[in-house]
Structures are given as C-alpha cells and as structure tokens.
Amino acid sequence: MDVEAAHETLTRYLRSKGKLRATSERFAVLDAVLQSQGHFDAEALYYRMITKGIKVSKATVYNTLDLLQDCGLVSKYRFAENTSRYEKAFGRPRHHHLICLECGDIIEFVSDRLEKIQDEVCSEKNFSPQSSSLQVFGTCSKCSKKP
Amino acid sequence: MDVEAAHETLTRYLRSKGKLRATSERFAVLDAVLQSQGHFDAEALYYRMITKGIKVSKATVYNTLDLLQDCGLVSKYRFAENTSRYEKAFGRPRHHHLICLECGDIIEFVSDRLEKIQDEVCSEKNFSPQSSSLQVFGTCSKCSKKP
DNA sequence: CTCGGTGCAAATGCTTTGCAATGTC
DNA sequence: GACATTGCAAAGCATTTGCACCGAG
Numbered sequence A, B: 001m002d003v004e005a006a007h008e009t010l011t012r013y014l015r016s017k018g019k020l021r022a023t024s025e026r027f028a029v030l031d032a033v034l035q036s037q038g039h040f041d042a043e044a045l046y047y048r049m050i051t052k053g054i055k056v057s058k059a060t061v062y063n064t065l066d067l068l069q070d071c072g073l074v075s076k077y078r079f080a081e082n083t084s085r086y087e088k089a090f091g092r093p094r095h096h097h098l099i100c101l102e103c104g105d106i107i108e109f110v111s112d113r114l115e116k117i118q119d120e121v122c123s124e125k126n127f128s129p130q131s132s133s134l135q136v137f138g139t140c141s142k143c144s145k146k147p
Numbered sequence C: 001c002t003c004g005g006t007g008c009a010a011a012t013g014c015t016t017t018g019c020a021a022t023g024t025c
Numbered sequence D: 001g002a003c004a005t006t007g008c009a010a011a012g013c014a015t016t017t018g019c020a021c022c023g024a025g
Helices: A001-016 A026-034 A042-051 A059-072 A112-124 A141-145 B003-016 B024-035 B041-049 B058-070 B112-124 B140-147
Strands: A074-075 A087-088 A096-100 A108-109 A128-139 B072-076 B086-090 B094-099 B107-110 B128-139
Touching: A001 B003, A026 A042, A026 A059, A026 A087, A059 A074, A059 A141, A074 A128, A112 A128, A112 B112, A112 B128, A128 B112, A141 B003, B003 B024, B024 B041, B024 B058, B024 B086, B024 B128, B041 B058, B058 B094
Parallel strands: A096 A128, B094 B128
Antiparallel strands: A074 A087, A096 A108, A128 B128, B072 B086, B094 B107
16 A cells, blocks of 8 residues: 555645645544555544544544545445445455445455446436445355354 | 235234234334335434324334334435435335435436346355345436536 | 634434333234 | 333434634645
8 A cells, every 4th residue: 555645646636626735634544544454434543543642533534534535545335334434445446345244244346247237327327427336235154154 | 016915024024023013103104115205214204104193203113114124125225324215125126226416316227237246246255145235326417417 | 824624522413222101912 | 911112202323513723825
C-alpha cells in the first residue's frame, strides 16, 4: 500500500475542491485507514487512533471517512447491521462480498462476468452506474461444518 | 397477490416454531405489507396502519417485519441510508436494484445469468447462499437528462 | 486575518427494550 | 391459567450538529 500516493490523491482532491483544507487530522485518519486490514467501522478506527495517542474526535473520523469515500480512497458499505462498514479502496480491484450470517466473516470475490452483466443491465435501462455492491448472505464453509 | 396463501404461510410458520402465537396484530401487519407497493420503511407502514384505524405500536411493526422476513414473506434491505427498507417478497422472483443517487428511485431487474454466476462463486468457496442483493448506485435516465 | 475544521457534548432518528397489561393456546 | 405478545415510553446506538476555539491559506 503506497502511503505517498494515497496522500497525494487526498491532497489533489482537497485542492480541486477549492475550499477544503489539508488538516493534520485528515491525514491522520487516512493513515489509520491505510494501516487497517479488511472491513472496519468508524468506532473501531476511532479507538485505534486514540489508543495510538493520536488526538481526534469521533465527529472528525466520521466526516473524514465520508470525505475519503468521495475521493475514492475508502469504500463504505452497509450490510445487514446498523453500522456502516468501511475498507480502504486504494489500489484494490472492484469486488463483491459473501457474508456469513453465523460468524460474520466476509469473503471477497471478483468476477469480470458479473461486471459485464451489470453494465449490460445499466445500459439497457439508461442508468449510469457509479458504484455497486453484491452481497450474498449465507453460511460459510467453516460454519456449515459445525454441528 | 394472494392474501389467503400469505396468511397460510405465516400460520404454518408460526405453528412450525411451536412457541409463536397467531395474534391479530401479526396478521394486520402482514395485510398492510401485502397492500403496499414497492419499497417502504417501518415508519411508513406504521403510519399507513394507524391512518386506517388499525391499532398497533411501532415496536410490534418492527418485530413483525423481522418475523415476516424470517418466513420469507418480506425482504429487508439496507441501501445507503440509515433506514431499513422492506418490500413484500411473496410470489415475487428474486431481483436486484439500480438505485438513483439523485432522486432515490429504485429500478428493479432480474437476471438469470447473474444468479448463475452467484451460484458458481458460492460453490467454489463452499458457501451456502441464503439470500443476496446487488445494489448498483448511479444516476437514472430521468436525472441524467436534467441539466 | 478569514473562514473552514475541530472537539466536545448535546441532539437526532431509527430501532430495541423493560415491564405491566392483554389475549392466545 | 401460563406465558408469549403487546403497547407505551424510555433507553440504546450510530451518526450528526451547534458552537466556541483553532489553525491553514
């Protein structure tokens, strides 16, 4: 994960918007996101930062995550729960999710054919896609083995 | 929409669980769901019922919607917002959604090929699918025509 | 120096819960 | 009659907001 490039993406985005300022908090949140693995929620990210001695408020974490989503550095999902989940999107291919209802595990997968069908449906309906998310809920292999 | 059949499905489900009782409220919520068109949230359903003079509490609406989801009469979605959205699932084919970020319109579509790919991915990962939801966010034809 | 951003705590809005009353089995 | 279910209002939670202070441009 190229931290430099991610910082540059954010910097460029902020500048392109004219009124957005490059604050240390924003870069601190970005760094925490880059260091994260898999999916996480705002709360978890906040505590990880606090624990490391980085001073931020929850409000800033939420605001910044939305900002990072706007410039494509972070993806935001909402599965079945009442919590939004995020993951770093930097340099990652588009992918979809198998979500285990037993253990909560999330398995990712990529499929070109799926993307293609998606595009076909969209052009058929004159719909301009921006992002997409396929969520399959069920039971993962580990959990179906259990009695 | 066959009201009788839906009632029977619920009755059978309640009996199958042993301890679940067939209360008039549960059937009232089911009726309100059957009369609904497209997607709705718990709040809207609640007010529709109250307006019609049906006595229910919000808590019961929420509980019953979850129950109806468990027995497959209702589908529950969570798109980008912070509200859960429901729709009747009785006698409807599996379908997916194009969601317009401008006007909030939801366009449904069905695709056999998509289902097939989904199944292939699942068996590849030894994952037993239960339900799924593909959400494509973007701009609908009406909104892209606007200046 | 200006105005956008931050932190805090309080507010919001959806959903769940605790408990007495109610109605099913 | 036993006990699941209801209704109400209050509690919970994730997220947002209002406002005084701070700091980037």
